[in-house]
Amino acid sequence: APSAVPTVHLMRSTADTLSLSWLPPEKPNGVILDYEIKYYERGQAMSHTVTSQHSSAKVEGLRAATPYVVQVRARTVAGYGRYSNPMDFSTSLHSDPQKSVQDQLPLIIGSASAGLVVIVALVVIAVVCLKKQRSGSEMEYTEKLQQYSKLCFSPGVKVYIDPFTYEDPNEAVHEFAKEIDISCVKIEEVIGAGEFGEVCRGRLKQPGRREVVVAIKTLKAGYTERQRRDFLAEASIMGQFDHPNVIRLEGVLTRSCPVLIITEFMENGALDSFLRLNDGRFTMTQLVGMLRGIAAGMKYLSDMNYVHRDLAARNILVNSNLVCKVSDFGLSRFLDDTSSDPTYTSSLGGKIPIRWTAPEAIAFRKFTSASDVWSYGIVMWEVVSYGERPYWDMSNQDVMTAVEQDYRLPPPMDCPMVLHQLMLECWVKERNLRPKFCRIVSTLDKLLRNAASLKVVTSTYSG
Secondary structure, three states: OOOOOOOEEEEEEOOOOEEEEEOOOOOOOOOOOEEEEEEEEOOOOOOEEEEEOOOEEEEOOOOOOOEEEEEEEEEEOOEEOOOOOOEEEEOOOOOOOOHHHHHHHHHHHHHHHHHHHHHHHHHHHHHHHHHHHHHOOHHHHHHHHHHHHHHHOOOOOOOOOOHHHOOOHHHHHHHHOOEOOHHHEEEEEEEEEOOOOEEEEEEEOOOOOOOEEEEEEEOOOOOOHHHHHHHHHHHHHHOOOOOOOEOOEEEEEOOOOOOEEEEEOOOOEEHHHHHHHOOOOOOHHHHHHHHHHHHHHHHHHHHOOOOOOOOOHHHEEEOOOOOEEEOOOOHHHHOOOOOOOOOOEEEOOEEEOHHHOOHHHHHHOOOOHHHHHHHHHHHHHHHHOOOOOOOOOOOHHHHHHHHHOOOOOOOOOOOEHHHHHHHHHHOOOOHHHOOOHHHHHHHHHHHHHOHHHHHOEOOOOOO
16 A cells, blocks of 8 residues: 655635645555545544545545644555645635726736727837937927826836846936945954855945945955946945835945945844744744734835845845844845855846745746745745744755655644645745735735734644
C-alpha cells in the first residue's frame, strides 16, 4: 500500500465548496489509482468521502462559514494507504455567487474609464506630435502638450515613472530627488553593507528645519558609470512615493564623492532579523498590524502602477513604533551575474529571489502586482514564523519543483487559520485569481477589529 499523503492545502474556498490540493505519497509503491478525501464538520462524528483521480479535488455541498476537517489517502492495487494528518479549513461566509462580481463592478467600471482616458490621451498626444511635425514650432508643441496633459489627466492621479525611460538618468534624479548640500550631512557610524556600498547612520540638518537622524547609503569607490546610474535609480524611484508605509527619501548628494542617498532612519532595521531577535514576544494582533502596514504600502505602490519585484521581510524596515515600511526599490533588477548574494538566482538575464517569487515571474519574468501579491504571502509566512527561512533548507531548484507541483508552505506554529488561508490565496497558481492588495488590506482590517478570529489556530504547523 502507498505511504501517507504528506499534507493537504486549501487552494480556494467559497460558501459551499473547498478546493483542495496535495502532493502524492513519497512512496506510492505502485501506480496510484485514485485518492479518497474524507471530510466532516469540526466536532461532528459523521464524515463523508469523495474520490479523485488527480492530486486535487473540489468538495461541494458544504455549509457556509463552517470549519471542516479534511484528510486524504491514496489507493493502489494493494489497497488504501494511511490518511494524511487532519487539516482544518473553513468555508467563506457569503453564499451569493454574484456578490464578488457586484463588489468588483465599480472597480471594473473605474478601470475601463481609466483605460479610456489613457487611450484618449495617447490619441491626443499623437495628434499634437503630428501637428508639431507639420508646423515645426517647438514652442507651440510644448504648450499644446501641457494643455492636453492637464485636460486628460486629473490632478491627484499619480502614476509611477520608470527612471530608465529617461535618456539621461541624471535628469530623473534631479526631477524626483532633492539635492542636499554636503555641509548638511554628518555620517556617524556604519550600520551595514549593501550591494552598492555601505549603509551608515548619520544626521541631517537643513536650513530652517530641525536636525533628524537619517540612514545614508554610499556608493563604493571605483564604481562604474552603470553602477552609479543603477544606484541613483533607486532614489529616482523612492522620490516619487509619499506614504506612511513606504520608506521616505530625504534627498541625494550627487555632486560629492562618494555619492550618497539619504532616507529616514528606521531604528529596528530589517523586519526579518528584527523578528528573529524578538521571537515570540509580540501578540498576534501586533503581528497582523505589521502585516496590515506592509499591505497598505504595497496597495499604494500598486495603485501607482509600481511593481516591486523583491518584496521580502529583509526589504521591510521597522521603526521604534513597530511601523513597517517597504524599502529596497529595484534592487533585484540591478544585480548582475557577478553578485555573490545566494538569495538571488540568475534567470533570463536577471537575478531573482526564488523563494519569494511567483512561478510565472521565475519562468517568464512576468512581474506584475499579482506576482507581488505572491511575495506578500511569503512575507506573511515570514512574519508569523518570526523570520524563519521560507522552505527551510530546500535548494532553490527543489523549491521551484515543489511549487510547480502545487506544494505550498504549511502554517507556522500558532498561526491563525484565517491568516494561512489568506497566504494560500496569495499563492494561487492562476495569478488573476490572487487577491488584490486593496482586498488584503480590507481583510486584515476586519481581523484587527475582530481579534477573536485570530484565536482559531491551524491544527498542523511547520517545524
